[in-house]
Amino acid sequence: MAIHCSRTCLQYLIHLAHDNVDFRLPEIRALLSLRGKPIDTGENFKEKSPFWRLNGLSEEDVNSIMARTVCAKSAFELWGHGRTHSELRTSLLKYPTENMSPFLQKDSTYKINVYTFNKTLEFEDRIKKIDAMEYLSFEGRVNLRNPKHIFCLLEDYGTDPNDIPDEPLYIYFGRWIADGQRELIRSHSVKNRHFIGNTSMDAGLSFIMANHARVKAYDLVYDPFVGTGSLLVACSHFGAYVCGTDIDYNTIHGIGKASRKNQKWRGPDENIRANLRQYGSEKLYVDVLVSDASKPIWRDGVLFDAIITDPPYGIRESTRRTGSQKDSYVFLLNSHVPVSMAYHLSDIFTDLLNFSAHHLVIGGRLVYWLPIYRPE
Ligand SMILES: C[S@@+](CC[C@H](N)C(=O)[O-])C[C@H]1O[C@@H](n2cnc3c(N)ncnc32)[C@H](O)[C@@H]1O
Structure with a gap:
């Protein structure tokens, strides 16, 4: 008796970008958990590989990941895989015909792409590889410009650019489903952002954090250390209402010296609200306030769904907090003027965790940067 695989027990292949490697698994896991799905990568999973096989998902689950991820480039319904082309062929020929046939029909159009990781192939070699896939019964017409279905042969030549094997280490073939949101990295680049500062967070990393x-x-x-609001920009892209605080009056009010070359002072509308307006999400701007994160201003019971921040930590930005004459060695004539004093790393961290414990909804997440020294 033939065993039929329903479309829910299909395996999907995610092709990941080879940057921010440590952040990829938490990103995909977080996106799946939004749908109440665990990540099931099966055995022999290699986190550093650019190709992951995911089990137990539906096409809608995969589409929901791809609608948000900036770590993954594309997703495929995996039809076959193997260490050699012969193993791939055996695997493909075993794949249930009823799963393939809706995409191979006479009245449809298709194209096959070849993607190689860690190796560049000549055009002729690509064509040869495409021709070699003839054993699959493609009945539709080839249409390179606007095909109804796109298939992809993906070859993995390992991760060592100094030791590229002649033959791929692993090969996959599948039906393309969707691309990820890598385009957001370009469209939201801080290079073209209306209001930026010296420590504006990179667009790709901001989306990963969100x-x-x-x-x-x-x-x-x-965001309690909101700066120029890069993290708010990313969060509002996903439809969240956003607010923040910063100790720096000039940053919050968008005044003072500009961070751009060839510009001395900030323009009249260089502020966080204008950044959201630039990307069409101004309606999600709640407000930003001047405030010292070491002295919380929020009433008990105020709850946030997420707290997401890039604290100063003294690496790219000096760490200061407000104090009074009592706890400072600095003497001022006018006691109303707040005294600036060092804000130590451990205090920033403790304050942030304590604040989050009180002001996050149950299950809400705090995402923040913590500098580490890798050798240790
Ligand atoms: C690394 S920057 C954040 C950059 C921000 N993510 C952006 O994209 O522009 C850290 C921010 O923390 C602010 N800051 C420093 N000490 C603070 C404190 N005690 N309370 C609140 N903000 C503080 C700085 O003014 C700076 O804007």
């Missing part, structure tokens, strides 16, 4: 924090539409998200 994904790790599982930020979703109608959430209320808070």
Whole structure:
């Protein structure tokens, strides 16, 4: 008796970008958990590989990942795989015909792409590889410009650019489902951002943080070290209402010296609100306030769905907090003027965790940067 695999027990292949490697698994895991799904990578999973096989998902689950991820490039319904082309062929020929046939029919159009990781192939070699796939019964017409279905042969030549094997170490073939949101890295680049500062967070990393924090539409998200609001920009892209605080009056009010070359002072509308307006999410701007994160201003019972932040930590930005004459060695004539004093790393960290413990909804996430010294 033939064993039929329903479309829910299909295996999917995710092709990941080879940057921010340590952040990829938490991103995909967080996005799946938004749908209440665990990540099942099966045995022999290699986290550093650019190709992951995922089990136990539906095409809708995969589409939901791809609608948000900036770590993954594309997703495929995996039809076959193997260490050699012969193993791939055996695997493909075993794949249930009823799963393939809807995409191979006469009245449809298709194209086959070849993607190689860690090796560049000549055009002729690509064509040869495509021709060699003839054993699959493609009945439709080839249409390179606007095909109804796209298939992809993906070859993995390992991760060592100094030791590229002649033959791929592993090969996959599948039906393309969707691309990820890598385009956001370009479209939201801080290079073209209206209001930036010296420590504006990179667009790709901001989106990764928003994904790790599982930020979703109608959430209320808070950044206690908001700076120029890069993290708010990413969170509002996913539909969250956003607010923040910063100790720096000039940053919050968008005044003072500009961070751009060839520009001395900030323009009249260089502020966080204008950044959200630039990307069409101004309606999700709640507000930003001047405030010292070491002295919380929020009433008990105020709850955020996520807290997402890039504290100063003294690496790219000096760490200061407000104090009074009592706890400072600095003497001022006018006691109303707040005294600036060192804000130590351990205090920033403790304050952030304590604050989050009190002001996050149950299950809400705090996502923040913590500098580490890798050799240790
Ligand atoms: C690394 S920057 C954040 C950059 C921000 N993510 C962006 O994209 O522009 C850290 C921010 O923390 C602010 N800051 C420093 N000490 C603070 C404190 N005690 N309370 C609140 N903000 C503080 C700085 O003014 C700076 O804007």
